[in-house]
Amino acid sequence: MDKLSFAGLVIGLVAILGGQVLEGGHVSSLLQPTAFLIVVGGTLGAVLLQTPFVVFKQGVSMATWAFKPPVIEQKRIIDQVMQWSQLSRREGLLALENFVPAIKDPFTRKGLQLLVDGADPERIRSLLEVDVDCFEEAHKQAAKIWESAGGYSPTIGILGAVMGLIHVMENLSDPSKLGAGIAVAFVATIYGVGLANLIYLPIAGKLKYYVSRMVAAREMVIDGLVGIAVGDNPRIIESRLRGYLR
Template identity: 55%
Template sequence: MDLVSIIGTILGILVIIVGTVLKGSTVGALWNPAAFVIVFFGTFAALLVQNQGKVLKHALSMLSMIYRPPRHRPDDLIRRIVGWSEISRRQGLLGLESQIDSESDPFIIKGLQLLVDGSEPEVLRGVLEVDLDTRESVDLAGAKVYENAGIYSPTLGIIGAVMGLMAVMQNLADPSKLGHGIAAAFVATIYGVALANMFMLPMAARLKGLISRQTQMREIVIEGLASIAQGDNPRQIEARLQGYLE
C-alpha cells in the first residue's frame, strides 16, 4: 500500500470538512442530493459518451495502481539482465530457458522466449517495441479518463449552481424553498471543483507517472535482451543500461 496516496486522499476530504466547520457552517451542509446527482452522475454520463466500455473498464482497473503501485526496481532488473547475459555466454541462449519459469511479467517472459528461440536482435526489438507502444497507449487512455473527469466535473458544478439559482428565482415568493436552492447552487460548485482538483486530476497525473516508469522498465528489458541477442559483453550491457538510472 502507498501510504502517501492514502494520506493525501484522506487529507483532501478532511480539508473540505474542517474548512466548512471553521467557516461557521456544519458538516451536514455539505450534503445535497441534487448537487450530488448533477455533478457525479453528470460527470459519469459524460465519460460514458466519450469513451468505449473497455476503456472505462480498464480505467477502473487502474485505480488500484494509485494505492498499490507496482514496484519499479530498475537496479534489480539490470542485475537480472546482466545475469542472463552471463548465463548465455556460458551455456548459450538455450541456457536461459530455465529463467522463463521464474518470471511473472508477461513482457519479460515474451522477450526471454524470443531470445531462447534465437530471434535476431532487430526482430526481438521490433516485436517488443510493438508490445510496449500498445500497452502504453492503452494505459494512457485509461489515465485520460480521470483527466477528462477532472475537466467535466467543474463544468457540471457550474450547471448545478445555475440550476440551483433557477430554483431560487422561481420560488422567490416562498422563502422556505430559497435555502434549499441556494445550498444546491453552492454545494454543486464545491463538488465539481473539489472532485476535479483534489482527486481526478491528481489521480490522472499519478497514473501517467507510473505509466512512464513502467515504460522505462520495459525499455531497459528491450535494450538488455537485444544486447544479449547480439552477443555483447555483460559489462558493456550493464554500463549501457546504467544510463537509464541517471
C-alpha cells in the same frame, strides 16, 4: 500501500472542511445529496459517452494504483538480465532456454524466447517495441478517463449551480424554498471543482506516472535482451540498464 496518497487526500479534505468550520460554517451544510447526484452522475454520464467500455473498465480498475501501486521491480530486472548475460557468454544463447517457462511476465518471456530462437537483434527490438507502444497507449487511454472526469466535473458543477438558481427563481414567492435552492447551487459548484482537483486529476497524474515507469521497465528488458543478442560485455549491459534507475 502508497501512504502519501492517503495523506494527500486527508490533508486536502481536512483543510477544506476545517476552513469551513473556522469561518463559522457547518460541515453539514456541505452535505447536499441532490448536488452530489447532479455532479457525480453527470460526470459519469459524460465519461461513459466518450469512452469505450473496455477502456472505461480498465481505467476504473487502475484507480487502485493511486493507493496500492503496481509492483515495478527494476533492480530485479537488472539482476535477471545480468544472470542471462553471463550465462549466455559462457554457454551460448541456447543455455537460456530453461529460463523461459519459469518467467511469469508474458512480455519478458516473449523477448527471451526470441533471443533463444536466434532472432536478429533489431528484429527483437522492433517486435518488442510494438508491444511496448500498444501497452503504453492502452494504459494511457485508460488513465485519461480520470483526466476527462476532472475536466467535466467543474462544468457539471456549474450546470448544477444554474439548476439550483432556476429553482430559486421559480420559488421567489415562497421564502421557505429559497434556502434549499441556493444551497444546491453553491454546493454543486464546490462538488464539481473539489472532486476534479482533489480526486480525479490527482488520480490521473499518478496513473500516468506509474504507466511511464512500467514502460521504462519494459524498455530495460528490450535493451538488456538486445545487448545480449549483440554480444555486449555484461558490465556494459549493466551500466546501460542502471541508467534507467537514475
